Amino acid sequence: MKTYNKVLMIIAALSLGLLFLFPMWKIYLTAPQYPEGLELHIWVNKLAGSSESVLQNFNILNHYIGMEPIHAESFKELRIMPYVVYFFMATGVIIALIGKRRLVLYWASLLMLAGAVGIFDFYMWLHKFGTNLNPEAPIKVPGMTYIPPLLGSKQLLNFEALSLPGWGSLGIFLAVLLAGLVYFLSRRTAKSATVRHNNVLV
Amino acid sequence: MEILINKLKKAAPKVTLLMALATGAALQGCGGSEKANAQDDAVSADAATAVYVAPGEHDELYSFLSGGFNGQVSVYGIPSGRLLKVIPVFTQFAENGYGYNEESKAMLQTSHGFVPWDDLHHPKLSRADGMADGRWLFVNGNNTPRVARVDLKTFETVEIMEIPNSAGNHCSPYPTNNNEYVLAGTRFSVPLDMKGGTQDVSLSEYKDKFRGSISFIKVDKEHGDMELDFQVLVPGFDYDLANGGKGPSNDWVFFTTYNTEKSATLKELGASQNDRDYLAAINWKLAAKYAAEGKAKEMPANYYHNKMDEKSHIAKSTVKKTVRYLLPEDCPGMMYLLPAPKSPHGIDVDPTGEYMVVNGKLASSLPVFAFSKMMKAIENKDFDGDVNGIPVLKYESVLAAEVKEPGLGPLHTEFDGKGNAYSTMFVSSEVVKWSLEDFQVKDRMPVFYSPGHLMIPGGDTREPYGKYMVVMNKITKDRFLPTGPELMHSAQLIDISGEKMKMLLDFPTVAEPHYAQGIRADLVAPNSVKFFKLDENTHPEAVKNEKDVSVTRNGKTVKVNMTSIRSHFTPDNIEGVQVGDTVLFHVTNLEQDWDVPHGFAVMGANNAETLIMPGATQTLRWVPKQAGIFPFYCTDFCSALHQEMQGYVRVSPRGSKVPIKFSTGEKKPVPPATASVE
Numbered sequence: 001m002k003t004y005n006k007v008l009m010i011i012a013a014l015s016l017g018l019l020f021l022f023p024m025w026k027i028y029l030t031a032p033q034y035p036e037g038l039e040l041h042i043w044v045n046k047l048a049g050s051s052e053s054v055l056q057n058f059n060i061l062n063h064y065i066g067m068e069p070i071h072a073e074s075f076k077e078l079r080i081m082p083y084v085v086y087f088f089m090a091t092g093v094i095i096a097l098i099g100k101r102r103l104v105l106y107w108a109s110l111l112m113l114a115g116a117v118g119i120f121d122f123y124m125w126l127h128k129f130g131t132n133l134n135p136e137a138p139i140k141v142p143g144m145t146y147i148p149p150l151l152g153s154k155q156l157l158n159f160e161a162l163s164l165p166g167w168g169s170l171g172i173f174l175a176v177l178l179a180g181l182v183y184f185l186s187r188r189t190a191k192s193a194t195v196r197h198n199n200v201l202v
Numbered sequence: 203m204e205i206l207i208n209k210l211k212k213a214a215p216k217v218t219l220l221m222a223l224a225t226g227a228a229l230q231g232c233g234g235s236e237k238a239n240a241q242d243d244a245v246s247a248d249a250a251t252a253v254y255v256a257p258g259e260h261d262e263l264y265s266f267l268s269g270g271f272n273g274q275v276s277v278y279g280i281p282s283g284r285l286l287k288v289i290p291v292f293t294q295f296a297e298n299g300y301g302y303n304e305e306s307k308a309m310l311q312t313s314h315g316f317v318p319w320d321d322l323h324h325p326k327l328s329r330a331d332g333m334a335d336g337r338w339l340f341v342n343g344n345n346t347p348r349v350a351r352v353d354l355k356t357f358e359t360v361e362i363m364e365i366p367n368s369a370g371n372h373c374s375p376y377p378t379n380n381n382e383y384v385l386a387g388t389r390f391s392v393p394l395d396m397k398g399g400t401q402d403v404s405l406s407e408y409k410d411k412f413r414g415s416i417s418f419i420k421v422d423k424e425h426g427d428m429e430l431d432f433q434v435l436v437p438g439f440d441y442d443l444a445n446g447g448k449g450p451s452n453d454w455v456f457f458t459t460y461n462t463e464k465s466a467t468l469k470e471l472g473a474s475q476n477d478r479d480y481l482a483a484i485n486w487k488l489a490a491k492y493a494a495e496g497k498a499k500e501m502p503a504n505y506y507h508n509k510m511d512e513k514s515h516i517a518k519s520t521v522k523k524t525v526r527y528l529l530p531e532d533c534p535g536m537m538y539l540l541p542a543p544k545s546p547h548g549i550d551v552d553p554t555g556e557y558m559v560v561n562g563k564l565a566s567s568l569p570v571f572a573f574s575k576m577m578k579a580i581e582n583k584d585f586d587g588d589v590n591g592i593p594v595l596k597y598e599s600v601l602a603a604e605v606k607e608p609g610l611g612p613l614h615t616e617f618d619g620k621g622n623a624y625s626t627m628f629v630s631s632e633v634v635k636w637s638l639e640d641f642q643v644k645d646r647m648p649v650f651y652s653p654g655h656l657m658i659p660g661g662d663t664r665e666p667y668g669k670y671m672v673v674m675n676k677i678t679k680d681r682f683l684p685t686g687p688e689l690m691h692s693a694q695l696i697d698i699s700g701e702k703m704k705m706l707l708d709f710p711t712v713a714e715p716h717y718a719q720g721i722r723a724d725l726v727a728p729n730s731v732k733f734f735k736l737d738e739n740t741h742p743e744a745v746k747n748e749k750d751v752s753v754t755r756n757g758k759t760v761k762v763n764m765t766s767i768r769s770h771f772t773p774d775n776i777e778g779v780q781v782g783d784t785v786l787f788h789v790t791n792l793e794q795d796w797d798v799p800h801g802f803a804v805m806g807a808n809n810a811e812t813l814i815m816p817g818a819t820q821t822l823r824w825v826p827k828q829a830g831i832f833p834f835y836c837t838d839f840c841s842a843l844h845q846e847m848q849g850y851v852r853v854s855p856r857g858s859k860v861p862i863k864f865s866t867g868e869k870k871p872v873p874p875a876t877a878s879v880e
Binding site: 036051052053056057060064138139 | 735736767768792793794795796841842843846
């Protein structure tokens with residue numbers, strides 16, 4: 001691999017750092033009496049939102065329909081995920097330094113897989129919160145579940161929920177994209193190197 | 203007609219509004235009364251659109267109107283005239299528990315004990331560089347002399363200071379251009395005993411014994427906290443109103459006086475004998491210098507200073523025991539008297555700081571003094587004798603001009619910043635526009651009825667916002683639908699952007715507005731606090747987690763440290779209270795969201811409810827007088843399950859064996875995972 005490929009690969013690895021700077025996913029809630037909206041931000045290592053007390057406000061609204069309160073401590077993922085990201089960042093840099101093209105492919109594939117697992121896990125949580133309702137809830141709408149959308153918007157009683165990836169997810173996207181690019185570009189150089197080698201032989 | 207209007211309304215709301223207005227005017231026109239005709243002329247067809255603030259839109263300006271005898275401040279949006287808030291200041295307010303709950307009671311403490319009412323006349327916004335800065339609002343309590351400060355981050359009263367050696371704190375409060383001082387003058391002179399009280403003397407001794415005082419209150423630059431720095435003891439006149447200079451006259455404050463005759467009885471005659479009373483001019487900077495240089499003497503005093511703590515929301519009183527004072531006769535150059543037409547009312551200084559308009563309510567012309575001439579007269583010692591060692595300047599040498607035939611009964615003047623002045627005429631019930639260039643009347647407009655103060659936003663500052671004028675009328679009569687003998691007062695909004703004044707709107711106002719202040723909304727709105735942070739609540743009885751609630755007995759006092767959150771109290775079942783106990787409900791509102799106050803009321807309480815803002819703790823005191831079950835509940839419709847937000851206190855006879863016990867929710871073998879109480 002040429003130097004610029006190695007540099008690109010390092011950038012790919014480091015772009016995962018965006019996960020520590022921006023939320024991965026954002027859930028926006030608006031309702032007639034919430035013109036200012038409520039935003040829940042899902043980070044790689046924490047839950048936050050449009051205000052410090054957003055979780056409390058989410059939970060107050062959710063308790064009427066019997067949804068389990070959301071607490072950052074209930075998610076093991078928030079403790080594990082940072083290490084997964086560190087792992088990918090470190091291995092990404094190491095692969096860049098080694099410069100083995102095949103490893104880039106493995107790395108990118110594994111990262112995509114991890115991303116997919118993450119999204120699946122996220123969906124399972126949404127499903128769990130949306131369906132595991134306290135039978136003693138004050139407000140019960142027969143047949144109604146409250147699974148927020150994974151992507152896009154959905155009306156849940158008086159709330160319109162909109163779910164969109166945040167800038168943090170861009171880090172994963174960039175990492176995969178750049179690693180793919182490195183794989184693609186280094187293929188060409190590998191080819192031309194072979195050609196040149198052949199020429200020498202001839 | 204009504205049906206037709208309704209039909210049209212559905213079709214085109216805005217057009218119809220105009221039409222309805224026009225129709226209304228036309229109908230009145232048919233009646234042929236003079237007043238209706240006057241209205242026809244005064245209200246143009248586009249008035250409705252000029253004041254129409256569409257649903258969900260915000261007003262351009264905040265206005266703060268004093269409430270007069272209700273002791274409150276009312277906040278209205280301009281140009282809509284919509285009431286936005288009533289701020290209790292000197293008066294108990296059962297609506298939110300101000301002055302009733304344990305935290306705020308101290309705000310109303312005075313040297314006369316608990317005084318739960320006052321007469322609030324003059325709001326004045328705090329200033330930076332001669333302009334309203336939107337941080338605080340200073341207001342006066344007239345009856346039991348007090349000056350209060352309202353914080354415009356929370357629109358709450360945060361400080362009240364009693365003024366010693368004063369009676370009828372009418373000439374108050376006047377901030378200097380950077381809040382260096384807020385000045386407060388006494389309307390009623392009283393015989394000071396120089397020990398913090400008034401003397402027990404015969405009223406026939408008025409002339410010899412009575413004195414007035416002007417208080418210099420220092421304001422902390424950062425936090426606004428007030429401190430009475432010193433007082434100037436002045437001759438025993440009535441000090442009516444004041445206003446500070448600006449620009450060249452920055453260092454001066456001017457006070458109107460009446461009863462220079464020093465009459466003690468039937469003042470409507472006794473105080474109206476002299477053809478001239480005085481405008482008092484005080485160099486506040488020089489006064490401060492004299493005080494700092496040791497000219498001030500000290501005397502015993504006894505006055506209360508009450509402050510609301512920003513973090514605990516608990517008011518604390520301190521009693522001050524001394525006050526410093528200056529005597530004008532010891533302080534050359536500090537104070538002068540300018541002869542003014544009989545019994546003047548308002549004194550208003552134009553935006554350039556050159557002209558002082560003296561509103562001589564009994565005079566036929568409106569004299570305008572020139573600051574430059576005053577300075578020259580002082581320099582040339584153009585004196586016409588003295589009063590108690592205070593030089594009296596010659597009328598002719600300070601006069602810039604007299605506005606001829608301005609109307610009858612001029613009370614107050616404000617300025618538009620475009621070279622015009624506007625004066626209210628109480629007796630002829632009109633507003634008169636006149637020019638500061640040629641001192642000629644340019645326009646007049648009838649107002650309904652008998653205006654007192656008028657207000658142009660920033661009209662008392664360096665740069666007025668010369669688009670609107672609010673005139674506050676003293677008499678309402680037929681302006682609105684009748685409501686029995688007692689009527690709301692009436693304010694009128696007038697467009698002053700053009701050459702001719704244009705009447706835009708009538709709106710009823712709470713109690714009796716005297717003066718008012720207006721300020722651009724963008725100077726106040728962005729700083730408005732949405733809720734208090736629970737983490738920053740330092741109330742010693744606050745409970746920040748439902749797990750930590752408690753009910754504890756100490757002798758005959760039972761302390762309930764409880765919480766409220768949508769939609770329950772914790773605890774909501776309380777037992778072990780006995781007849782005659784003093785129960786203190788310390789309620790913390792755990793909400794951390796905008797506009798979710800919870801109220802707390804308990805049956806039979808002899809005070810009021812208390813309304814607790816998110817993140818705050820408030821205490822309601824309750825002494826049950828009989829055994830039984832006493833419900834309590836949330837009074838502010840907080841959520842879909844607000845009606846369920848209630849609880850019960852069991853009161854047992856004195857000496858009962860029922861132990862203290864409290865809970866919320868029933869214990870379950872497997873606790874359900876809900877957001878409600880554990």
